[in-house]
Amino acid sequence: MRLRGFVRLAQLEMIALRLLIGSIVIASLANGVMATPHGLIASWPHRLTAAPQAQPRRIISVIPAVTEMLFAISAGDQVVGVSSYDTYPAAVASRERVGALLDPNVERILALKPDLVVVYGTQQELIARLDRAGIPRFEYQHAGLADITITIRKLGERVGRAPEADRLASAIERDIADIRTRVSGRPRPKTALLFGREAGSLRSMYASAGVGFLHDMLEAAGGMDAFADVQKQSLQVSAETMLARAPEVIIEVHASAGWTSQKIERERSVWKALPSLPAVRTGRIYILADDLMSIPGPRVAEAIRRLARALHPAAFAAAFAPQALRRAPPQ
């Protein structure tokens, strides 16, 4: 009898632990995980909180896309803390790390004595603590591509770099418009844009679905999203769904850079298991391994351009460099 009671307890404990793990992850999903730290989620209008200061000198950003924006509008010198995922631009290496979207380190943030913290709209706990500490914050959320330049302009106003921000945002908008013009009128291939797949197999495939940043990028690049009818940011795709949708082009974006050509070749050949896919027959499988592909920041036009080049190589036969890139210092 004692034993049985113990087992019951043990079972409950196990279930509790599973629930704990589950709830942590689900909470992070609710925060827009597929969004990755960079945030590709549903949004509400931008809100300015606390009285705007002329030019904050000690800014903290907990999201890579925001960090990139700040550096791109010449506010890099004002940044004292960045997220633990930041790698670009190189100057972030010298900044203090303060956690990220889901796990901001409030203690370190407070210790840096910031005069502005840029937070994502879902970081309610961090927001509450900043308010209690009386630290000004800039809050934003992204639903899609159009929000990027909106955020850049608002952020620029807030940090005293409005002209620079406006120049950057306009350049990005021009670049995207230019790409749209180049691909307009061309047939839009049905494209599966994947952002995850188990290495070496066709298991656990995740695709961009009908809403959100990746979907908008694909549309801007002149592709037709094979999963556009699914009103979600992302979708786990089974082999059957893939075969049924029969995409003409498959583009995989991976956040980790530095794939060797052998690795890319190896991962492309995995698709031979589904030979009837039009993309497999014509060999139109592209693997783009670079973090800029999934960061909704100032390099978004370059990311769209890479998609567009894969989708419409003929449209980019002539030399073409987007304006935002021409302005940016070489990395």
Place this chain on the structure above:
Amino acid sequence: MTPEVVLPLRRGLPIVALCFVAMIAAILIAPFIGSTPLDPGRIFSPSIAFADNVDAQIFFVARLPRALAAALVGGTLAAAGVVFQGLLRNPLATPYTLGVSSGAALGAMVTITFGAAWPLGSVEAASLTGAFVAVMVVYFLATARHQGLSSTVLLLAGVTLNAFFSALILFVQYLSDFAQIFRALRWLMGDLDVVSYRPIFSALPLVVVAFGLFARLARPLNLLTLGADAASTRGVDVERAQRIAFFGGSLATGAAVSVGGPIGFVGIIVPHLVRLVVGADHRLVLPASTFFGAAFLVVCDVFARTILAPVELPVGVVTAVIGGPFFLWLLVGKRA
């Protein structure tokens, strides 16, 4: 020689046969059901090249491996559930009670998180390795200071290891980025979309060995329900039987989890349903649970991939939705 707990075999055999037929029927019918309508004429048409035949590819590449994987995983988990319930003499034991699944989960999680930086092989291999480590730790903990395998000590060791590995999983998740956490979570929910026959074939030898061990367990498990002492006076080598049950059950669980992730509740619902029908004789419960478990998971997977199509539910969610209330009924209803 026949002890009193054993019911007449003859009455139960037709039910075992029925479960077998259900399994075969489920495996044969499931590939024809799905979100995309298939034309049976085209699937088997010899005049269309396989590379051009979408219907055949959906049938043979997407659905058939899935049905087979579901049958393999479901049957194996159900049988392992029977064995663990017998070994621990506890109706609430599952294949995951002794830490095999949390070991497997830790292995999978480490590969998902660090695999890119530091190639550790496939997720399947890593989960098997993790399961193996967990089994060995539990075994040595349980035998270190005790003669034989005391089920109390096994439980203590297993549950503690479950808790410890869950903590390590949280730690690894903390180091993961968002996409990895998402993948890891989906792995924990269970996923049978194997897309090739390779994971099935690589797990098959382990499953065959495990069932070879199970085949020798039916009688000892019957006698063990009377208690270790009673069994030993009836000529059962208790220690040996316990060891076979422990390693056989763990091997089966590890293999099943490596194919489909830790799909929950199959290992507890199926044996109990089967016992309701055939009684407690392990010579009937083991094969009937195996076949019925296979059929059950194949059907659950059909639901998982069709209910919300084109969005797919993880099959573990389906089994949990069915299994959770059942588990509670077992806990409350049978104890009242």
